[in-house]
Each structure stands twice: as C-alpha cells, then as structure tokens.
Amino acid sequence: MTLHVHALAGCAPTPLAHYLKALAVLRLVAEQKDNSARGFWKNDVFHLATVLDRNELTRFFLDEYIPTPLVAPWNGGSGFYPKDNKSGFEPMSRADAPRFADYRSAIALARELVGERKERPAGDDKVEMIRRARSAWSGSLLDWLGAALVLTEGKRPLQYPALLGTGGNDGRLDFTNNQMQRLVELFDLDSGAPRAGSDALLEAALFGTSTHGLQSFSVGQFYPGAAGGANASSGFSGSSLVDPWDFVLMLEGAVTLEVAAVRRLDAHGLTQAAAPFAVQSQAEGYASAAPSDESARGEQWMPLWERPASLADVHALFVEGRMQTGRHRARRALDAARAVSLLGVSRSVTAFERFAFAERNGQSNLAVPVGRWRVEPQPRVRLLEEIDQWAGLLRSRSSGNGAPASLAQAAHRIDSAMFNVCRETRPARWAALLEELAAAEDLLVARPRSAVELRLQPLPRLSPDWMVAANDDSAEFRLAAAVASQYAPGDQKRATEQRLGPIRANCLPLEPQHFRRFNANAHGLVQDPAVVWQGRDTVVDLAAIVLRRITDAGRKWHEGFPLRGVVPARLDDVDAFLTGQLDTRRLGRLARGLMALDWRKKDGIEAASVWAWERAELASSAPLFALFRLLYAEPGRDFSLRPDPAPVRLLVGGRLEDAARAALARHGALGLRPKLRHVVGDAGLANRLAAAIAFPISNYDRECLLDQIAKRTRSDGAVAS
Numbered sequence: 001m002t003l004h005v006h007a008l009a010g011c012a013p014t015p016l017a018h019y020l021k022a023l024a025v026l027r028l029v030a031e032q033k034d035n036s037a038r039g040f041w042k043n044d045v046f047h048l049a050t051v052l053d054r055n056e057l058t059r060f061f062l063d064e065y066i067p068t069p070l071v072a073p074w075n076g077g078s079g080f081y082p083k084d085n086k087s088g089f090e091p092m093s094r095a096d097a098p099r100f101a102d103y104r105s106a107i108a109l110a111r112e113l114v115g116e117r118k119e120r121p122a123g124d125d126k127v128e129m130i131r132r133a134r135s136a137w138s139g140s141l142l143d144w145l146g147a148a149l150v151l152t153e154g155k156r157p158l159q160y161p162a163l164l165g166t167g168g169n170d171g172r173l174d175f176t177n178n179q180m181q182r183l184v185e186l187f188d189l190d191s192g193a194p195r196a197g198s199d200a201l202l203e204a205a206l207f208g209t210s211t212h213g214l215q216s217f218s219v220g221q222f223y224p225g226a227a228g229g230a231n232a233s234s235g236f237s238g239s240s241l242v243d244p245w246d247f248v249l250m251l252e253g254a255v256t257l258e259v260a261a262v263r264r265l266d267a268h269g270l271t272q273a274a275a276p277f278a279v280q281s282q283a284e285g286y287a288s289a290a291p292s293d294e295s296a297r298g299e300q301w302m303p304l305w306e307r308p309a310s311l312a313d314v315h316a317l318f319v320e321g322r323m324q325t326g327r328h329r330a331r332r333a334l335d336a337a338r339a340v341s342l343l344g345v346s347r348s349v350t351a352f353e354r355f356a357f358a359e360r361n362g363q364s365n366l367a368v369p370v371g372r373w374r375v376e377p378q379p380r381v382r383l384l385e386e387i388d389q390w391a392g393l394l395r396s397r398s399s400g401n402g403a404p405a406s407l408a409q410a411a412h413r414i415d416s417a418m419f420n421v422c423r424e425t426r427p428a429r430w431a432a433l434l435e436e437l438a439a440a441e442d443l444l445v446a447r448p449r450s451a452v453e454l455r456l457q458p459l460p461r462l463s464p465d466w467m468v469a470a471n472d473d474s475a476e477f478r479l480a481a482a483v484a485s486q487y488a489p490g491d492q493k494r495a496t497e498q499r500l501g502p503i504r505a506n507c508l509p510l511e512p513q514h515f516r517r518f519n520a521n522a523h524g525l526v527q528d529p530a531v532v533w534q535g536r537d538t539v540v541d542l543a544a545i546v547l548r549r550i551t552d553a554g555r556k557w558h559e560g561f562p563l564r565g566v567v568p569a570r571l572d573d574v575d576a577f578l579t580g581q582l583d584t585r586r587l588g589r590l591a592r593g594l595m596a597l598d599w600r601k602k603d604g605i606e607a608a609s610v611w612a613w614e615r616a617e618l619a620s621s622a623p624l625f626a627l628f629r630l631l632y633a634e635p636g637r638d639f640s641l642r643p644d645p646a647p648v649r650l651l652v653g654g655r656l657e658d659a660a661r662a663a664l665a666r667h668g669a670l671g672l673r674p675k676l677r678h679v680v681g682d683a684g685l686a687n688r689l690a691a692a693i694a695f696p697i698s699n700y701d702r703e704c705l706l707d708q709i710a711k712r713t714r715s716d717g718a719v720a721s
C-alpha cells in the first residue's frame with residue numbers, strides 16, 4: 001500500500017480559518033475515507049499522510065464528502081424563523097442527494113425544537129431549548145452543539161467558547177445558515193454533484209493554487225484579511241473575497257474543538273467558557289498590543305505538532321486542552337506563555353499559534369494572530385513564581401476605580417517584561433524585568449497614600465538565581481549588584497532604633513524590625529528622612545545615600561562607614577563610571593531591582609557573582625577614587641575613623657579641589673603621606689566621585705588603592721612604601 005504525503009499549502013497556521021481547514025481535512029478524511037490518515041505541521045504547512053493520492057483526495061471532497069450538519073435554532077438568522085435568509089436553508093431542507101441526508105434530518109430535528117415560535121428564544125426559553133437539544137441530538141450534531149456552547153448549572157447556565165461567537169453566530173452573522181448557503185453554491189443538492197468551478201476552488205483551498213471565482217460574503221472573525229472594509233483594495237475600501245470551500249472547511253474544523261466535560265467545571269470565570277487552550281486575554285507580548293485588545297472573548301492558543309498524529313491523537317489533544325503552570329491550569333495569556341516555556345503541555349506539541357479575539361476594523365471581533373510560541377525548555381521561567389503574588393496584587397488592585405493610572409501602566413509593563421522572558425530567557429530580558437519591578441516599587445513610594453490604600457508592599461525577597469538569570473556581563477549590572485548587596489554591619493546586634501538596615505532602606509520607607517515591609521500608618525507611608533532615593537538621577541541618588549549613611553553613622557553610633565557589600569565592585573567598572581562611559585539610569589534601576597534579592601544567602605550570591613573575583617588593572621582614575629573612597633572604610637579597619645561628611649558635601653557641591661584638600665588633611669590623621677598634590681576636574685566628576693563611594697571594594701583592592709595614593713608610616717617611625 002502506497003502512502004502519499006500531501007503538503008496542503010492552503011492550510012497554514014494563520015489565519016485561523018486556514019488552521020481550522022487543516023483540522024477539517026484530517027477529520028473528514030479519517031472519518032469518512034481513510035482511518036489511517038495522519039497529519040502534521042512542517043514549514044508552516046499542514047501535511048496529510050494518507051493512502052489517497054492527490055486526485056483521489058480531491059475526488060473524495062467533490063464526490064463523497066458528507067457535510068457535518070450544523071444548525072443553531074436558538075439563534076436569530078439561523079434560517080428557522082420567518083425573517084431569516086432562506087437561500088441556503090430551504091434548499092438544504094429539501095435536498096434529495098444521499099450525501100445531505102444527515103443535514104435534512106438535523107433540520108427536521110431542529111424544527112421540532114422551534115415548534116410554533118416566530119422569533120428566536122431568549123432567557124430561560126433559550127436554555128430550555130438547548131437542554132432539549134442536548135437530550136435529543138446525537139453523533140456529529142451533538143459534537144457541533146458541544147463546540148458551539150457550554151451548558152452549566154448556576155447563574156449563567158449558558159457560556160460560549162469565543163471560537164464560535166455566541167453559540168454559532170458572530171453578531172448578526174449566523175455561521176450555520178451561511179454554511180448552508182456555501183454548500184448550495186458548491187453542490188447540486190438534488191444530485192449531490194459538484195457545481196462548475198467547485199474543483200478549482202477546492203484545489204485553491206487545499207493546495208493554495210491561484211483561481212478565479214472567489215465570492216463576496218461575510219466570513220466572520222476567522223479570516224481578517226478577507227473580511228473586506230477599509231484599505232481592503234486599491235480604493236478606500238473593498239468587499240470581502242472568500243473561497244466558499246474555506247468557509248465550509250473552517251467550520252468543519254471548528255467541530256474538532258469540542259469543549260470537554262472535564263473542563264466545564266474549571267472555566268476560571270472565563271466568559272468564553274473552558275474551550276481547548278483558551279485563556280483570558282492580555283494585551284502583552286506583541287507589537288500592536290493595546291489595552292482595548294483585552295476583550296471578554298479572551299484568547300485561544302492553537303497547537304502545532306511535527307510528528308504525524310492520527311485523528312484520535314488530535315482529538316485527545318483538544319479534549320485535554322490544557323496548559324499547566326505548576327499545579328494550576330493556565331488562566332491568563334501570561335500563564336500560557338509560562339506553561340509553554342516550562343513544557344507544561346503534552347502530546348509532542350512543538351509550538352502554539354496565539355490568536356486574540358480582539359476588536360479591529362471598527363467594532364468587528366476578529367481572531368487576530370499575535371505571535372507564535374515555541375515549546376522549548378526555559379527552566380528559569382520558574383523564577384516568576386517568586387513574584388507571582390506581588391505582581392498579581394499590583395495588577396488587580398491598580399485596575400480598580402480610584403487607583404492611579406500610572407500603577408496600572410506599571411503593571412502592564414511588568415506583564416510585558418514577563419512575557420519577554422518566557423519567549424526568550426536572555427539575561428537582557430531578565431534585567432529589563434528587574435528594572436520594571438524596581439520602577440513599580442518606586443511608584444508606590446511616590447504615591448504613599450495609594451500604597452497603603454491598595455494594601456501593597458515592597459517586592460518580596462528574591463532568590464540569588466535572579467542574579468544568574470539577569471547577569472548580562474555589563475559594567476552596569478556588575479556595579480548595580482555591588483551597590484544592591486550592601487548592608488550595615490552588626491545591625492542585628494543593635495537595638496531596633498539604632499539599626500540602619502540594608503541600602504534598600506535608603507530607597508523605601510521600611511519598618512525597622514526586619515526591613516521587609518513598608519513602614520506605614522493610617523495616612524500613608526511614613527515620611528522617613530533616611531529615604532533619599534528619588535529615582536531621577538542615579539549619580540545624585542547614590543551621593544545622597546553616601547551622605548545620609550555618614551550622617552546616620554554618627555547619629556546612631558556606628559563606627560566607620562556603615563555599608564559593607566556582599567559583592568565587591570571591580571575597579572575597571574568604577575573607572576568606567578567615573579569617566580562617564582556607563583548608562584547610569586540603567587545602573588540605578590538595576591540596583592533598585594537587585595536590592596530585593598535575599599543577600600543573606602551568601603553562598604548562592606558568591607556562586608552567581610563570578611566577576612567579583614577577577615583582578616582588574618588599575619586605571620588612571622584609581623588615585624583620585626582612592627583619595628575619597630578610603631576615607632570611608634568599613635568598621636574595624638586600622639585606617640578608619642568616624643566618617644567625616646565634609647569631603648562628600650564638597651563633592652556634591654561640585655567643589656572638587658576643596659574636597660581634595662579636605663580629604664588630604666583627613667588622611668593625615670590616618671598616618672598616611674599622600675602622593676597627590678594637584679587635583680583637577682569638573683563638577684560632574686566631583687559628583688560621580690561622591691556617588692562612587694557607594695561602591696563596595698574588596699580587601700585586596702583596598703590595599704592596592706592605598707598603595708596608589710600614599711606611603712604609610714610604621715609604628716617604629718620608618719616609612720613603608
């Protein structure tokens with residue numbers, strides 16, 4: 001037996017109509033002609049493996065194909081009521097050809113449900129009609145009913161999968177009535193023979209060949225490019241142009257997506273019901289995303305597979321129809337993206353085509369393709385679980401009435417950044433997510449009443465793996481990690497009122513007990529003078545933190561400069577900062593994001609910060625950096641004194657020469673004989689030198705810097721170089 005593999009160029013992943021055509025071809029061939037048929041996707045084309053050659057395949061659809069009866073007597077416009085279009089309905093109800101016998105029977109059964117009604121049912125009457133239909137119908141007619149709507153218990157007994165609108169119609173367009181009209185155009189209903197031109201149209205629908213004879217009729221949401229309207233032709237607008245076979249086969253394919261009973265009890269509040277791979281929509285993760293895209297119809301992610309699959313395999317895939325994030329099914333588009341990244345899908349799916357049911361072209365609902373997601377292992381995506389609750393609260397509470405619009409926008413940007421790390425887990429993507437998280441946290445500080453009223457807290461402690469994920473090997477990232485890793489030595493042994501906390505406490509008003517939650521009262525966040533970070537200019541902010549730490553060290557009886565870093569800075573990175581080569585805004589936002597890491601887990605931090613132990617050659621700025629940085633040493637060093645704020649104040653004021661003289665005089669009290677005699681620089685360099693004091697340095701680099709600026713006097717009076 002010869003097996004033929006047909007590349008069906010007319011059946012592609014997009015638009016949705018062409019994807020559904022692929023399902024229809026596999027279903028109809030397997031059910032009605034060759035039950036060994038298999039289908040798979042390759043190079044954006046659906047392939048059908050069957051014993052039928054090309055001529056036999058086309059002759060099957062032209063001469064033997066038995067259409068699935070699609071009727072919707074609960075809809076206006078379905079053909080069952082006096083004012084409905086009858087051009088397809090009446091001929092089909094009287095069709096003599098054996099291939100349309102099932103259709104005649106289905107129309108007769110539906111007419112019994114309609115009875116003497118002159119208008120479509122509504123409310124409880126509609127629910128009762130559908131209950132009777134579910135009890136009386138069987139076979140493919142019942143499959144159609146299961147794909148078109150969901151009947152449940154409760155306040156909303158009817159729910160509608162977005163794929164088929166609201167029970168087999170899209171507004172005034174009834175799919176079933178239009179299906180009958182297309183069949184009338186393709187076949188002689190008395191003999192069952194194809195009409196002239198049907199064969200060429202079929203070739204075009206299956207194999208993508210060019211043809212004439214396309215017709216103008218409504219195609220609904222399935223085929224946006226053929227729907228007509230503005231810019232649809234060379235003029236201002238154009239009519240739709242559709243192959244009738246496309247319409248017939250797309251609805252045949254939609255029957256495959258029956259809503260399984262196991263999912264009906266787990267719809268998660270989706271107004272479109274628990275259809276296969278259906279999730280709540282999110283206007284994120286694609287270039288044209290806009291808030292208006294987030295319609296109640298949601299999204300549907302259509303699976304692509306590269307291994308040949310039987311109809312039973314495909315049916316099982318859609319019956320299960322779920323994507324998992326941990327123990328939970330995906331509810332939102334972001335959950336779906338994470339499930340795909342974590343291989344939370346089964347049955348050899350290699351990718352998903354994402355369709356958003358969004359309003360386009362006026363108020364038309366269209367199935368818009370918004371990107372493909374490869375099923376690839378991205379284990380780091382599990383890190384998103386650490387911010388799930390925080391981001392979810394920000395999203396839900398900022399969307400309510402009275403919440404600042406800026407918070408809702410920040411939540412959208414975070415979702416977008418989370419989408420990006422699911423699609424591609426490059427360090428730059430994770431670093432960008434950290435930046436957005438930090439920006440949202442800063443917004444909460446800028447709106448102290450909103451933070452309390454919305455019951456929002458700072459970011460939770462993140463694991464050291466975030467530093468591994470976000471490490472893009474840039475100087476900005478390395479310096480940001482060094483800044484963020486700092487804390488006040490010996491804080492835990494002090495009384496609460498004497499604690500200075502980690503450097504994060506200079507950026508957020510945190511309660512002084514554990515520095516994990518906001519310090520708030522009934523009026524909003526507490527106005528803490530220690531919080532000096534403004535988020536506008538990183539150089540200014542770092543210098544302000546240095547000055548505040550020096551002031552608080554004296555006020556709260558801390559010895560030395562009260563910041564010690566888990567991760568020391570590299571001196572070549574410091575030189576790049578001082579010479580103005582870095583993106584300081586990015587450095588600041590990364591530092592703010594990395595401050596949420598749990599820096600107590602030193603083993604994990606040290607493993608992640610491999611750059612910290614690399615030796616760097618001293619740059620030309622090293623002596624000047626050493627002159628100021630060594631004045632503010634960690635407690636316990638023999639060259640440390642109570643930190644003096646005067647040199648830093650002079651640097652912040654742009655007075656570099658005066659600051660250098662003050663620093664040189666101060667070094668004299670340490671027993672040093674400075675080599676520097678003349679210091680030249682502008683106000684910008686002075687400001688950056690003040691900020692650079694916030695960079696922690698290693699013991700080794702400290703000794704190197706000491707040798708750069710001075711000769712030390714030994715206790716016996718000799719001078720050591």
